[in-house]
Amino acid sequence: MIVKRENAIAWKREQRAKEAVSCLGLTGHDLWSGLLLDLGCGEGFLTGYFLKLGMDVVGLDRVRIRVKLSKERAKGGNFVLADGTKTPFKAEIFKTVILNDVLEHVTYDLAKPLLNEIKRIMKVNGKLYISVANRYQIREPHTLIPFLTWLPKPCWNVICKLIKKRPYTNYYPYTIKKLRKLCREVGLIYRNYTWFYAWNKISNIEHIGDPALKKLVNTIRKFKLSKLAYPIAEKVSIILFICEKDFTRGHRHQ
Numbered sequence: 001m002i003v004k005r006e007n008a009i010a011w012k013r014e015q016r017a018k019e020a021v022s023c024l025g026l027t028g029h030d031l032w033s034g035l036l037l038d039l040g041c042g043e044g045f046l047t048g049y050f051l052k053l054g055m056d057v058v059g060l061d062r063v064r065i066r067v068k069l070s071k072e073r074a075k076g077g078n079f080v081l082a083d084g085t086k087t088p089f090k091a092e093i094f095k096t097v098i099l100n101d102v103l104e105h106v107t108y109d110l111a112k113p114l115l116n117e118i119k120r121i122m123k124v125n126g127k128l129y130i131s132v133a134n135r136y137q138i139r140e141p142h143t144l145i146p147f148l149t150w151l152p153k154p155c156w157n158v159i160c161k162l163i164k165k166r167p168y169t170n171y172y173p174y175t176i177k178k179l180r181k182l183c184r185e186v187g188l189i190y191r192n193y194t195w196f197y198a199w200n201k202i203s204n205i206e207h208i209g210d211p212a213l214k215k216l217v218n219t220i221r222k223f224k225l226s227k228l229a230y231p232i233a234e235k236v237s238i239i240l241f242i243c244e245k246d247f248t249r250g251h252r253h254q
Contacts, residue, residue: 013045016100019200019240020046020129021053023193024096027242029127031055034095039084039118040102044070044077050098051077058094060087085113089121097121097128101238104133104172111172115186119245128188128243131197135173136236142171149173176239188243197240198233 024031032055038047041059043066050057051074059079061067067081082088084102097118106114118128133141140148143164148156160168176192183190205217220229
């Protein structure tokens, strides 16, 4: 049972790594031409995938046991134990920074320091890939409670305790509007690629890990409603942004 769960996690993480590579590829960004930082690398699933593709990658996490597990999983990888808001790296060293499913685990007051540190260590022509939980996802991804974060924030903990018998802590989901505001405040130019995630899931049903969501998408496709479903899917999808440094503080956002 443990092996089966481990395989499921590995498969899901590999899909997320593939999404990052594909999405960055849409911008013409070359992930092989410079150092890549997997910030908040967890147990090294994404880092290991990037290594297999021949990328020059560094994994960073602030939890010691995760760094240890990453080193065991991704042999030959470079892993650093550090806080993402205070990294030991020189300025402008990374061509690519991956922030995959990390930002929702960072308190809102630390989100700015984190992105400012990423700006510091990212090259002038670098790209930051952000994948973050959407407040309007149909099923909250950590508790799987339907519509939980659609409700006012004070309700989240109460409902989670009632249904899951545990508190709802350490999760800080975003809306597209909230993420746009954060990027502007720290001086990042962003492009919203949430549509890409939604399109990928509807077009490739085998990439959906949630059985209930997979069944729903299968029904949508069966009745040939995919075109109508795309705009809705984008509203409730995981949010994807690709960012770069903004030296003008202008309004070159999409």
